[in-house]
Amino acid sequence: MLELQNITYSASDENGEKDILRDVSLTLEDNKFYVITGPNGSGKSSLAKIIAGIYTPESGKILFNGRDITDLPITDRANLGISFAFQQPIRFKGITVKDLIKLAANGPADKDMNADICDYLSQVGLCARDYINREVNASLSGGELKRIEIAMTLARKSQFTVFDEP
Template identity: 45%
Template sequence: MLELKDISFRTPESGAGTQSPADRTIIQDLSFTFEPGSFYAITGPNGSGKTTLAKLIMGINELTSGSIIFNGSDISNLSIHERSNAGIVYGFQHPARFKGTTFRDLLSIAAGSDDEDKLVEIISRVGVCSLDFLDKSVDSKLSGGEIKKIELATVIAKNPKVAIYDEPDTGIDLWTIGPMVELLKREQKDNKTTTIVVSHNKAFLEAADTLLLIREGKIGYSGDLAGALPILEDLSVCTFNELCRGEDNAQCYR
């Protein structure tokens, strides 16, 4: 079980290290419990705090206040490495590329083994059928879809208790999204992985057991997609109100 207890995150607008009235609050007194083995989608307007929330769970950003409890232990002060060893793994929106490093190297580190049979079993789960793919360099020559498969494989190789994916559909074609959703659902069910996906994509929102709508650093809604649709429609790019009468009115856009 992963429990967020009154967590907040503030960042100084001016870059100063001390808290001041000018500090920007990104996550505000947010509490939620992620149940083991469930699939969650986090969505909301740009700048609402979705990715920040994911990074707080992973320890990439440090809490300003509150605590994070994982399997009965307070992990609020643990490093990224310590959280990874505890079973929390993170997939970035824009995966890193490593010149001179092969997929085999990365996957062996993630899996804790260089046994080729084990590596082949992992890559087959993400739809890679060519053994030669293991020896590709993880550099700028890879396509968006290829680098995403590599990152998905390294996440899966860790056999995580909690897998966090920040906008996993970024940089991939529309035909890849369906198989990716199926992959994450399969891993969730087969390995009882608590899966958290930050996304605007309807395919992930439909696949989720629970959808969390983040707005202004708080959970504005928790439930299924059907219940969220009226709220999501209200969060459209253009809101027609007293400030938005003309077609070219810049105030119309959030």
């Protein structure tokens, strides 16, 4: 279960400081799928980044399974089982889809994980044979990249995943 308690976040641009999220509280229970909608610029991505630990709120608390994670950095939150899929996924030039998913799965280096990787890729609707040896570079379409990112979160066996515009 993830709880946000009275989260406030502001950022400054050329027009000065502005509130992006003001006093947001919500409880996300286990085994549920939640969708948050809103106009462009309403703060959806900021909220997702606050959960992942990419942005730090000015005030408020974040609890994950009852533990206060407000001050935990991204890596520690990831190790607790929180995953984040970016609105615009990162491209990793020089790394193949296979190596990236293997890295996400954190499996033993000597284990051939091809069968698992193929399974993750087919779960996101990609034919593994066509993608497994491709590089995660600019040659992949936006949608293909999104699917590969979701395959990574499946490989991580994360407990809680935030998808920013999947």
